[in-house]
Amino acid sequence: MNGVFNSEMVAVFLAVMDTGSFSAAARQLGRVPSAISMAIANLEAELALELFDRSGREPKPTAQALALEPQARLLVAQLQQLNTQALELSQGLETRLTLVIAPELQSTQWVRPLQVLAREYPSLEVQVITAPQTDALRLLHDGGAQLALVFQRPAADGRESFQEVGRETLVAVIARQHLLLQELSSQGQLSDTQLRPVRQVMVGSRSQNDVNNPGGPFCITSEHYWRVDHPESALQMVLSGLGWAWLPRTFVQPYINGQMLVELPIANFTNGEELWVDLVWSRERPLGLGAQKFIALMAEQYRQTR
Amino acid sequence: MNGVFNSEMVAVFLAVMDTGSFSAAARQLGRVPSAISMAIANLEAELALELFDRSGREPKPTAQALALEPQARLLVAQLQQLNTQALELSQGLETRLTLVIAPELQSTQWVRPLQVLAREYPSLEVQVITAPQTDALRLLHDGGAQLALVFQRPAADGRESFQEVGRETLVAVIARQHLLLQELSSQGQLSDTQLRPVRQVMVGSRSQNDVNNPGGPFCITSEHYWRVDHPESALQMVLSGLGWAWLPRTFVQPYINGQMLVELPIANFTNGEELWVDLVWSRERPLGLGAQKFIALMAEQYRQTR
DNA sequence: CTCATCTTTCAGTATTTCTGATAGTAGCTA
DNA sequence: TAGCTACTATCAGAAATACTGAAAGATGAG
Numbered sequence: 001m002n003g004v005f006n007s008e009m010v011a012v013f014l015a016v017m018d019t020g021s022f023s024a025a026a027r028q029l030g031r032v033p034s035a036i037s038m039a040i041a042n043l044e045a046e047l048a049l050e051l052f053d054r055s056g057r058e059p060k061p062t063a064q065a066l067a068l069e070p071q072a073r074l075l076v077a078q079l080q081q082l083n084t085q086a087l088e089l090s091q092g093l094e095t096r097l098t099l100v101i102a103p104e105l106q107s108t109q110w111v112r113p114l115q116v117l118a119r120e121y122p123s124l125e126v127q128v129i130t131a132p133q134t135d136a137l138r139l140l141h142d143g144g145a146q147l148a149l150v151f152q153r154p155a156a157d158g159r160e161s162f163q164e165v166g167r168e169t170l171v172a173v174i175a176r177q178h179l180l181l182q183e184l185s186s187q188g189q190l191s192d193t194q195l196r197p198v199r200q201v202m203v204g205s206r207s208q209n210d211v212n213n214p215g216g217p218f219c220i221t222s223e224h225y226w227r228v229d230h231p232e233s234a235l236q237m238v239l240s241g242l243g244w245a246w247l248p249r250t251f252v253q254p255y256i257n258g259q260m261l262v263e264l265p266i267a268n269f270t271n272g273e274e275l276w277v278d279l280v281w282s283r284e285r286p287l288g289l290g291a292q293k294f295i296a297l298m299a300e301q302y303r304q305t306r
Numbered sequence: 307m308n309g310v311f312n313s314e315m316v317a318v319f320l321a322v323m324d325t326g327s328f329s330a331a332a333r334q335l336g337r338v339p340s341a342i343s344m345a346i347a348n349l350e351a352e353l354a355l356e357l358f359d360r361s362g363r364e365p366k367p368t369a370q371a372l373a374l375e376p377q378a379r380l381l382v383a384q385l386q387q388l389n390t391q392a393l394e395l396s397q398g399l400e401t402r403l404t405l406v407i408a409p410e411l412q413s414t415q416w417v418r419p420l421q422v423l424a425r426e427y428p429s430l431e432v433q434v435i436t437a438p439q440t441d442a443l444r445l446l447h448d449g450g451a452q453l454a455l456v457f458q459r460p461a462a463d464g465r466e467s468f469q470e471v472g473r474e475t476l477v478a479v480i481a482r483q484h485l486l487l488q489e490l491s492s493q494g495q496l497s498d499t500q501l502r503p504v505r506q507v508m509v510g511s512r513s514q515n516d517v518n519n520p521g522g523p524f525c526i527t528s529e530h531y532w533r534v535d536h537p538e539s540a541l542q543m544v545l546s547g548l549g550w551a552w553l554p555r556t557f558v559q560p561y562i563n564g565q566m567l568v569e570l571p572i573a574n575f576t577n578g579e580e581l582w583v584d585l586v587w588s589r590e591r592p593l594g595l596g597a598q599k600f601i602a603l604m605a606e607q608y609r610q611t612r
Numbered sequence: 613c614t615c616a617t618c619t620t621t622c623a624g625t626a627t628t629t630c631t632g633a634t635a636g637t638a639g640c641t642a
Numbered sequence: 643t644a645g646c647t648a649c650t651a652t653c654a655g656a657a658a659t660a661c662t663g664a665a666a667g668a669t670g671a672g
Binding site: 006071072075078081089095 | 431
């Protein structure tokens with residue numbers, strides 16, 4: 001226990017500062033008083049600095065010791081942080097958690113669980129990516145992301161696991177000033193044939209693979225549709241009267257309230273199409289502690305608000 | 307070199323991270339390769355964490371090691387700071403430097419030298435107090451301050467040492483609209499007898515001891531004078547036309563330029579009274595490194611601007 | 613004044629780490 | 643592919659270091 005300040009010497013120094021005596025410090029550290037006495041004496045000799053005034057029965061910290069104390073405390077705090085982080089890593093905490101979120105779900109509550117996560121694992125580095133459904137799932141399999149917050153529950157091909165963390169309703173919307181609304185009786189339902197001639201704006205991935213999206217809420221399609229890769233784009237197009245689109249209710253609710261959009265009363269879909277919001281991960285890649293905790297937090301939040 | 311992270315282990319860990327190999331780290335630390343190998347192996351066993359991938363010829367840091375690196379670097383930086391601070395203290399750096407400044411000298415350049423001081427001794431705690439002349443010198447002898455930046459060079463009674471760090475000119479000023487100015491010929495000098503009936507505002511300490519201020523620029527006094535303990539108060543009183551006062555030129559120059567005050571052309575004092583600006587300290591209390599450095603910086607600044 | 617408790621010193625012990633040799637291995641070069 | 647170089651891992655012995663425990667001196671409280 002020789003030399004200038006190192007972590008052991010700092011521990012001894014602070015134990016003496018805390019307890020106010022060498023003997024008490026020895027008890028606290030599980031040593032014998034003479035060890036503490038010698039350690040401090042060596043330290044003082046090395047530093048050529050008097051740390052404690054021995055004129056009294058108990059050593060009194062000198063002004064210099066008091067000046068060094070804050071920095072010493074900072075040091076042990078940093079050291080403990082390092083060891084805590086190492087422990088977390090050894091217990092399976094990933095060094096980085098990448099979460100990819102479908103754009104339609106930006107508005108859901110995923111920030112608060114992240115806050116809790118950040119408090120529990122301060123050393124965890126988090127990255128949030130926004131990408132459309134299919135890109136998100138591709139990222140998951142590439143290893144570019146560990147978790148995806150998406151809409152459509154993946155096919156049960158066994159490559160992914162998922163956890164339900166919310167519900168969302170898809171509603172068909174159209175601009176208030178759209179011509180279609182004028183041929184609609186005030187309370188009547190909208191039939192297939194009425195809707196088919198109207199242009200539909202469809203949200204899909206950049207990759208063309210999911211054009212043949214079988215079934216699901218997209219089973220009712222118009223003859224002519226335009227494709228966009230981002231719901232925000234779809235919203236803008238619908239707002240400008242270019243056509244109608246299936247969009248999440250929470251996403252368009254402000255515009256419905258603001259009288260800019262109208263919900264289309266499609267027959268058999270009067271209450272919209274209910275979808276699951278899921279956290280998805282790859283079964284091939286074991287999840288780290290952080291990801292598991294995040295899933296648990298999201299699930300718990302969902303349970304409480306349901 | 308056992309146990310979880312301590313300062314020695316952090317040093318070894320970072321040496322390996324820096325050099326990229328156990329052998330090179332050993333060379334850097336002046337050890338033998340096997341010592342490094344064993345130390346890292348022990349650390350990994352303790353942490354239950356693989357820090358380096360040994361599949362290749364040279365150890366490759368794992369993601370966990372890379373995640374721990376920043377915190378480890380922070381730690382050694384903190385440790386070095388602690389040791390640097392201890393070294394400075396052992397070399398005589400005071401833990402706290404209290405500087406008392408006469409209010410008239412607030413406007414002089416004492417901040418820049420303090421900036422340099424803060425850069426050189428980051429751990430030095432500085433306190434700046436504003437107090438009138440006599441209070442400042444009393445603080446010096448009480449030990450409440452180490453340095454005083456004051457006007458009047460102290461009496462040569464041997465209790466204080468001083469260093470000249472500037473010059474200042476006292477000028478007699480009065481409000482532009484004061485009646486005295488109307489009975490003054492445009493270019494004429496002002497005699498004693500003309501000035502005596504006019505009320506003088508005198509700056510002095512709260513303590514009444516220095517009423518009998520012999521000689522000096524205050525030798526010319528009016529019959530009636532009011533006392534204030536702060537030049538700012540004096541300035542306000544003079545500005546409102548209550549009387550005239552001796553005040554430092556740099557202190558009142560803005561008001562002279564702004565046509566609010568007029569410099570009184572007193573006979574024999576046409577250029578005002580020149581005073582020294584001194585840094586004063588007690589001879590009974592040896593100065594610390596910081597105070598010495600500050601004095602040197604102030605003196606150098608004075609030399610350059612003279 | 614006395615006693616309990618604190619600090620310091622010192623010699624011996626015990627633990628720890630370092631050393632140096634050896635073996636095994638990876639990667640480069642011809 | 644063979645050979646060479648430089649690296650890591652292992653191990654027993656050596657050296658250094660810190661710890662222990664007893665004894666002595668000193669302080670402050672009652």
